[in-house]
Amino acid sequence: MASTSRLPLLLLLILWTIFFKVDSSLLPSPSDCGAIHLTVSALDYKLSRNPSKDNFIELNWDLSRCSGVPDSQIPNQIALYKNDPTTSNASIPLTTIFLKDHEWGYYVTDTTLGEIRLPGKRAIKYINNKIQSNIRASNSICLPFWIASFRDNQLLKSDCLKMQPTxxxxxxxxxxxxxxxxxxxxxxxxxxxxxxxxxxxxxxxxxxxxxxxxxxxxxxxxxxxxxxxxxxxxxxxxxxxxxxxxxxxxxxxxxxxxxxxxxxxxxxxxxxxxxxxxxxxxxxxxxxxxxxxxxxxxxxxxxxxxxxxxxxxxxxxxxxxxxxxxxxxxxxxxxxxxxxxxxxxxxxxxxxxxxxxxxxxxxxxxxxxxxxxxxxxxxxxxxxxxxxxxxxxxxxxxxxxxxxxxxxxxxxxxxxxxxxxxxxxxxxxxxxxxxxxxxxxxxxxxxxxxxxxxxxxxxxxxxxxxxxxxxxx
Structure with a gap:
């Protein structure tokens, strides 16, 4: 049950959803059942890995909001990809885990972040021009790491490790x-x-x-x-x-x-x-x-x-x-x-x-x-x-x-x-x-x-x- 400190915000979110239109392209739903995101582990190495390697990609998921949700909408697998898993040319997953084996809501993979390719001047200038033209959109930039959740073989959600320069x-x-x-x-x-x-x-x-x-x-x-x-x-x-x-x-x-x-x-x-x-x-x-x-x-x-x-x-x-x-x-x-x-x-x-x-x-x-x-x-x-x-x-x-x-x-x-x-x-x-x-x-x-x-x-x-x-x- 939600704590009393959260009730006003939760009530407002419910009323907002019912009565007002929210731009869903800008507003993901980070608090719903099976929310997922990627992070980068602060640790240099895990278990017996080579300690010269660091920046391991970490899978994160949250099942705390799944009470009352049909089983078909509750993920039982999480996978890591190098590209968008929703596209036709999705790669073979780098890592796949079954959530029944990982109850803590996170998993540090064997995949390292590597060198970060930052957007160049031309890309940032293009984004700025869109903003100044009042083109309403998210201009986040995905790194080549994607997380996806599945119920058996059914894709439920996906997201990327992203930069938010603007x-x-x-x-x-x-x-x-x-x-x-x-x-x-x-x-x-x-x-x-x-x-x-x-x-x-x-x-x-x-x-x-x-x-x-x-x-x-x-x-x-x-x-x-x-x-x-x-x-x-x-x-x-x-x-x-x-x-x-x-x-x-x-x-x-x-x-x-x-x-x-x-x-x-x-x-x-x-x-x-x-x-x-x-x-x-x-x-x-x-x-x-x-x-x-x-x-x-x-x-x-x-x-x-x-x-x-x-x-x-x-x-x-x-x-x-x-x-x-x-x-x-x-x-x-x-x-x-x-x-x-x-x-x-x-x-x-x-x-x-x-x-x-x-x-x-x-x-x-x-x-x-x-x-x-x-x-x-x-x-x-x-x-x-x-x-x-x-x-x-x-x-x-x-x-x-x-x-x-x-x-x-x-x-x-x-x-x-x-x-x-x-x-x-x-x-x-x-x-x-x-x-x-x-x-x-x-x-x-x-x-x-x-x-x-x-x-x-x-x-x-x-x-x-x-x-x-x-x-x-």
Missing amino acids: WMGDIKQDIADLQLFKIILPGTHNAGSYQFQTMLQLFRSNLIERFTLCQGVDIYTQLIFGIRYLDFRISYQALSSEKLWLSHGMVRVRPLMPLLQDIKRFLRLTSDEIVILDVHQLPAGFYDSNDAILEKRHDTLIEVFLKEFSEYIVDYEALMNSVGGTQTLKVQDIWNSGKKLIIGYPERRIISKYKWLWPAVTHMWANTNNPYELKTYLDRVMYENNMNSLWSAMAQTTPTPMDIVFSDKSLKLNADAINRNLTKWVQYDWSNRANIVSSDFFLGNNVINLAVYYNSLKGQMKKTTLGKMMFPY
Whole structure:
């Protein structure tokens, strides 16, 4: 039986289905019986596999909504394909499993993701032209991996592992009137910690790497897949030829400039995608030993932002003066400004000097290595939080010093324990409450696709009398 917290949304969905037409080409049904999707396992290897291989494709399915559904509509097999299984030239499945042998709702296959072929400039330009011409369609791009569900030999559902490079533009008509801090924005925790560009890169799977790297792909690839919030921690290294570094705590990961160029490349290619670059921490080099601010070093970082992004930066003070504050800020207000990059900063003194800077996004962080405690904390945040500004549910567990020193655990293992659960949390518990949802190794969850679905649904609902009652913001 559905919990009371879900009943208003479920009732609204039922009434919406009965009385109002929903554009089914844009709105899949992620919550029905036998819903399926693909993810990429965070783990490097499974069982006795070659540990040099990683990024294994993971099959995911959900039978929790099948009560009362005829047996003929309940899947008993799941298969992985290299192309669309609904077409006449469908390939032989790479993997087929029988669900009676796998009761947990997921299965990590032997197939690896391999090199990701990203869409080129011409493809993105074509999509942008469609959006600007108000051609309403999903412009997701399928990678060559498809999941299909069957009842015996009868195909029930299929879906692909997809990139969502222009999802905000794709559903522009739906989300324009929604408040920015009331839509779901997929984010990456420690976004730039995906690969060392220091001497540490020579030592695979060492202790520092296991507890430092939080993502598996670069910034540009994150954005192309659909991430719109980037959590950065930046240090100033006075003795290095490169002064500005992306760091995780006190550990340098890689120089900052290439990461900024990745963001700029994405902003140049897309028209309506709003990106949040949140400088959440300045762990080294920006304060002296007495915690006094080293203002010139902050100025150096701000000057880099201005040089790289001047044509894209959303001016916080000007926008707030225009709309009257964050509590009334809508997605359309950002688009009306003609800009699309929000830069958050953690130091108030610097914000008062550069008034176009945004306050750093508030992180709701459980500081626990226990998945149950993480869910309990974030549930409480979702249902008690009345914030009128951007905030992020930090959906990752935090290793303890004992974990780091005395165990064989890693951030990848932590992410593997959280990500498939995170998909369910967003889908069933937080769909009408979350703002930014930040995760580690984000390809292991389905948050991006759920964000597109629920943001679009919420926007379409709000245009009705019933929806305005449910979503007054």
